[in-house]
Amino acid sequence: MKFDNVLTRMLGVKYPIIQGAFGWPGTGTSQIAAPVSEAGGLGILTTICYKNPEAFAEDVKRAKSMTDKPFAVNFTLMKDTKFDNVYHEEYVRITMAEGIRTVFTSAYDGSIIGRRFKERGCNWIHKCATIEHAVSIAKKGPDAVVIVGLEGTGYKNPNQNTTLINMTMGRRLINVPLIAAGGIGDARGFVAALAMGAVGIYMGTAFMATEEFNVPDKLKDKIVGQDILDAEFRRKIYQMDHGGQHSLAAGVVTSVKPVKQYIDEMVQEASEIMSEFMQWGMLEDLTAS
Numbered sequence: 001m002k003f004d005n006v007l008t009r010m011l012g013v014k015y016p017i018i019q020g021a022f023g024w025p026g027t028g029t030s031q032i033a034a035p036v037s038e039a040g041g042l043g044i045l046t047t048i049c050y051k052n053p054e055a056f057a058e059d060v061k062r063a064k065s066m067t068d069k070p071f072a073v074n075f076t077l078m079k080d081t082k083f084d085n086v087y088h089e090e091y092v093r094i095t096m097a098e099g100i101r102t103v104f105t106s107a108y109d110g111s112i113i114g115r116r117f118k119e120r121g122c123n124w125i126h127k128c129a130t131i132e133h134a135v136s137i138a139k140k141g142p143d144a145v146v147i148v149g150l151e152g153t154g155y156k157n158p159n160q161n162t163t164l165i166n167m168t169m170g171r172r173l174i175n176v177p178l179i180a181a182g183g184i185g186d187a188r189g190f191v192a193a194l195a196m197g198a199v200g201i202y203m204g205t206a207f208m209a210t211e212e213f214n215v216p217d218k219l220k221d222k223i224v225g226q227d228i229l230d231a232e233f234r235r236k237i238y239q240m241d242h243g244g245q246h247s248l249a250a251g252v253v254t255s256v257k258p259v260k261q262y263i264d265e266m267v268q269e270a271s272e273i274m275s276e277f278m279q280w281g282m283l284e285d286l287t288a289s
Contacts, residue, residue, distance in 0.1 A: 014040030016200030149182025
């Protein structure tokens with residue numbers, strides 16, 4: 001089944017599947033981003049993963065040597081920390097010089113950086129954790145907005161909703177395309193996100209459990225072996241200060257696979273699910289919009 005919607009056309013990718021922006025040193029690099037892009041999704045390099053702009057510039061070139069498919073760069077902005085617009089200035093310059101066509105901003109207001117790229121004809125997508133922030137940033141010109149549900153990993157916000165509410169209510173309040181994040185890790189989650197009105201999905205935990213992701217095997221084994229009924233795990237996930245741990249998507253990630261195999265299998269199963277529902281007349285074609 002061919003996917004052809006506003007997001008695949010915007011990004012120039014085969015599938016509306018985006019690799020999450022990883023913020024730990026050595027994780028959000030070409031090692032994971034290039035394989036995701038090569039497999040038909042969109043990989044992301046995250047600036048705060050690098051020791052300095054020089055290391056980032058080297059890795060952008062490395063990613064280009066690994067794939068001729070599009071990949072993106074994420075600029076994480078954190079209020080009252082060193083990770084502000086000034087910190088990212090050299091990273092912005094390098095990204096522009098390397099001709100990267102899609103950038104993400106995340107956390108705090110990314111409009112200053114985002115608008116600079118839009119002026120150059122690039123795509124700007126912002127990631128946030130609440131519908132309120134999504135409504136606000138949508139008025140500042142992004143091409144799409146990612147909203148992370150409460151099921152996802154990362155630091156929590158007391159105003160955060162579930163992915164279900166983010167997509168169904170977000171579609172009523174926000175006119176720009178929405179990308180679903182939080183708790184998605186398999187074909188049914190993928191199809192469900194499209195049915196709720198998302199133009200694509202954004203996954204972190206699922207890609208953490210791939211062979212290419214740069215963390216010790218014991219962390220990957222913990223993800224695939226996670227008991228989703230573990231009350232202590234669920235309690236930690238919903239804590240307001242939670243960050244960095246795998247998400248509730250671990251419940252559907254059952255083995256460590258190469259990125260390409262993981263994406264291929266998920267897309268194939270998603271295609272079968274959608275074909276079955278369309279045959280029954282229960283679902284419209286979600287691959288095109």
